[in-house]
Amino acid sequence: MTDTSVRAPAVAAAVGGRTSWWATADAVYRLALARGRIARGPLLFVATLQSVGILVLLRGVVRHPDLATSAAVVAGGSVLVVAFVALNLLAQRFGAMRASRSLDYFAALPVPASAVVMGTAASYATFTVPGALVTAVTGAAMFGLPFGQLWLVVPAVVASGVALSGVGAALGLSLPRVELATVAGQLGMTAVLFLGLIPAGHLPLVARGLRQAVPSTYAVDVLAAGLRGSATPGGVLWRVAASLAYGAVTLAIATRAFRRAVAG
Amino acid sequence: MNGAAVTVREVTKTYPDAGVLANDGIDLDVLTGEVFGLLGPNGAGKSTLVRQLVGLARPTSGRIDLLGHDIVARPAVAGHLVAYLGQDEPALLDLPVHAVVATTGRLRGQSRRAAAAQATDLVDELGLTAVADRPLARLTGGQLRHACVASALAARRPLLLLDEPTAGLDPVARREVWAAIARRRDAHGVTVVLVTHNVIEAEAVLDRVAILDRGRVIACDTPGRLKAALSDDVRLDLVWRLEPPYGDPTVAALAERAVVAGRRWTVRLPVEQARAALGRLTTGAAFASLDDFTLATPSLEDVYLALGGGDDDLERA
Ligand SMILES: Nc1ncnc2c1ncn2[C@@H]1O[C@H](COP(=O)(O)OP(=O)(O)OP(=O)(O)O)[C@@H](O)[C@H]1O
Ligand SMILES: [Mg+2]
Numbered sequence: 389m390t391d392t393s394v395r396a397p398a399v400a401a402a403v404g405g406r407t408s409w410w411a412t413a414d415a416v417y418r419l420a421l422a423r424g425r426i427a428r429g430p431l432l433f434v435a436t437l438q439s440v441g442i443l444v445l446l447r448g449v450v451r452h453p454d455l456a457t458s459a460a461v462v463a464g465g466s467v468l469v470v471a472f473v474a475l476n477l478l479a480q481r482f483g484a485m486r487a488s489r490s491l492d493y494f495a496a497l498p499v500p501a502s503a504v505v506m507g508t509a510a511s512y513a514t515f516t517v518p519g520a521l522v523t524a525v526t527g528a529a530m531f532g533l534p535f536g537q538l539w540l541v542v543p544a545v546v547a548s549g550v551a552l553s554g555v556g557a558a559l560g561l562s563l564p565r566v567e568l569a570t571v572a573g574q575l576g577m578t579a580v581l582f583l584g585l586i587p588a589g590h591l592p593l594v595a596r597g598l599r600q601a602v603p604s605t606y607a608v609d610v611l612a613a614g615l616r617g618s619a620t621p622g623g624v625l626w627r628v629a630a631s632l633a634y635g636a637v638t639l640a641i642a643t644r645a646f647r648r649a650v651a652g
Numbered sequence: 653m654n655g656a657a658v659t660v661r662e663v664t665k666t667y668p669d670a671g672v673l674a675n676d677g678i679d680l681d682v683l684t685g686e687v688f689g690l691l692g693p694n695g696a697g698k699s700t701l702v703r704q705l706v707g708l709a710r711p712t713s714g715r716i717d718l719l720g721h722d723i724v725a726r727p728a729v730a731g732h733l734v735a736y737l738g739q740d741e742p743a744l745l746d747l748p749v750h751a752v753v754a755t756t757g758r759l760r761g762q763s764r765r766a767a768a769a770q771a772t773d774l775v776d777e778l779g780l781t782a783v784a785d786r787p788l789a790r791l792t793g794g795q796l797r798h799a800c801v802a803s804a805l806a807a808r809r810p811l812l813l814l815d816e817p818t819a820g821l822d823p824v825a826r827r828e829v830w831a832a833i834a835r836r837r838d839a840h841g842v843t844v845v846l847v848t849h850n851v852i853e854a855e856a857v858l859d860r861v862a863i864l865d866r867g868r869v870i871a872c873d874t875p876g877r878l879k880a881a882l883s884d885d886v887r888l889d890l891v892w893r894l895e896p897p898y899g900d901p902t903v904a905a906l907a908e909r910a911v912v913a914g915r916r917w918t919v920r921l922p923v924e925q926a927r928a929a930l931g932r933l934t935t936g937a938a939f940a941s942l943d944d945f946t947l948a949t950p951s952l953e954d955v956y957l958a959l960g961g962g963d964d965d966l967e968r969a
Contacts, residue, residue, distance in 0.1 A: 406732065407761040408761075415755055415758040415759055416759075419747055422746065423747065488741045489740040490741055490743035491743070493743035493744070494759075495708055496707075496730070496734065497760060498728075498761065499731070499759050
């Protein structure tokens with residue numbers, strides 16, 4: 389290797405620094421959003437229709453629902469839109485990225501893996517806001533609930549999105565096949581459906597414990613309180629904080645799954 | 653003097669699930685400011701080696717240093733030093749070309765404005781302006797690869813690792829990529845490692861080349877010296893229009909040594925014999941049966957064949 393003639397570099401190239409968490413999440417958010425404009429409209433429509441359909445069904449079945457039951461059902465249905473996207477679609481998306489090896493693109497860049505997961509998840513969650521809002525408004529009208537605190541649908545979407553998307557991402561990143569990830573996401577959504585829609589008081593004791601373990605429960609409760617017209621700032625804050633704590637844990641799991649999915 | 657930008661020592665990589673030994677004791681030094689090539693047939697272990705260099709895969713054993721950083725111990729550092737173009741499907745298929753290049757720049761730490769401005773320059777430099785607003789998913793295979801090269805060049809890095817950057821590109825696009833690589837080396841001292849199947853590319857752009865076969869480096873030097881080391885045989889190619897005239901003593905003699913592929917004969921001979929044989933053929937009766945002929949000094953392809961590679965592994969165009 390001594391006498392190979394190579395021109396000396398004119399300028400030493402700079403060593404790049406680490407791209408900040410927010411810049412990464414922002415760039416990933418934008419690119420996932422651009423992607424979503426093409427593909428996600430119909431899926432969101434389906435998700436919203438599904439939730440509204442369930443509410444219509446329950447309205448027909450349950451004769452004289454009390455306020456607590458009505459609020460729980462409508463809140464559960466609204467958060468279900470988020471669950472559909474965060475669990476089902478996100479698991480599929482990350483499963484597909486893993487299968488096509490396109491995770492390498494991100495893994496070879498100086499970016500935090502958690503920001504890639506979060507940016508993607510956030511863009512998916514953004515799409516759910518209109519769907520959750522439509523579901524909440526329709527539901528509140530159908531069940532004759534007060535509209536005064538309906539704005540709580542926004543923190544509820546954010547809180548449940550943060551809490552659940554780590555789960556969806558982790559499923560997609562750790563299951564060996566896209567099909568399995570899709571099935572697992574679907575099962576997770578079913579759990580959210582049952583445990584979120586049925587008012588806690590009507591659940592057997594075992595299921596009540598399980599309900600507290602589902603990351604989106606706290607967001608459902610925030611919105612339910614709002615739909616009863618009895619949300620308090622303290623109650624909203626601690627439940628949102630609980631959702632974020634869940635989100636931090638599931639995001640950490642998803643980040644590990646990301647690293648593991650890349651390392652071959 | 654230039655130090656080594658990349659050092660690879662005794663790197664072995666097995667894929668236990670598949671029972672494959674993909675890299676088998678690889679030693680390499682790539683010098684700063686060098687355009688270094690990895691040439692070899694399918695499955696030789698080129699991509700496996702490159703993925704380990706960027707920290708995407710972990711060597712089973714061995715050591716890899718990039719600009720003095722131990723990549724095996726701290727794979728995440730590679731992202732700060734290397735611009736990488738993978739062989740596989742790209743991640744941002746739904747985005748338009750310009751946005752892909754800009755996004756890569758942003759993810760390498762550029763501000764949004766700087767990334768957008770640089771993307772415009774890169775798209776222009778690589779001759780992609782006509783497709784700048786088209787999503788990757790709606791490009792042809794060659795255009796897609798070309799766009800991915802532009803994306804890999806976003807935001808400068810001291811090391812450029814490109815896995816088959818010109819696969820599927822037409823000759824014009826290929827030259828644009830070669831020129832872009834050369835500019836980065838000449839103006840900014842960027843060190844380049846690129847994987848290729850193409851002997852023309854290898855001879856045109858590489859300062860040095862390592863030939864890989866079955867996970868091992870079977871030769872490593874400048875293209876010129878590799879060729880010089882290979883005896884002074886030359887290659888005589890004959891293409892027959894008609895049935896070769898075996899009655900001709902020169903034709904009969906060549907037939908014994910020729911590698912035959914349809915109507916094409918390839919014969920390797922010492923230069924004097926080749927010249928004499930070609931002289932007799934072109935002045936004698938056999939000439940009427942001859943469609944085309946070439947006499948060529950050894951190419952990297954011949955080096956590769958002489959080292960035991962297969963005949964169909966490499967691209968020549
Ligand atoms: N993830 C993997 N799991 C199992 N085996 C693998 C994996 N990746 C590569 N291999 C095997 O390792 C060997 C080397 O593969 P590699 O991709 O490094 O070859 P290559 O030289 O890049 O080939 P090509 O020119 O076709 O791209 C091959 O036998 C391949 O089948
Ligand atoms: Mg390869």
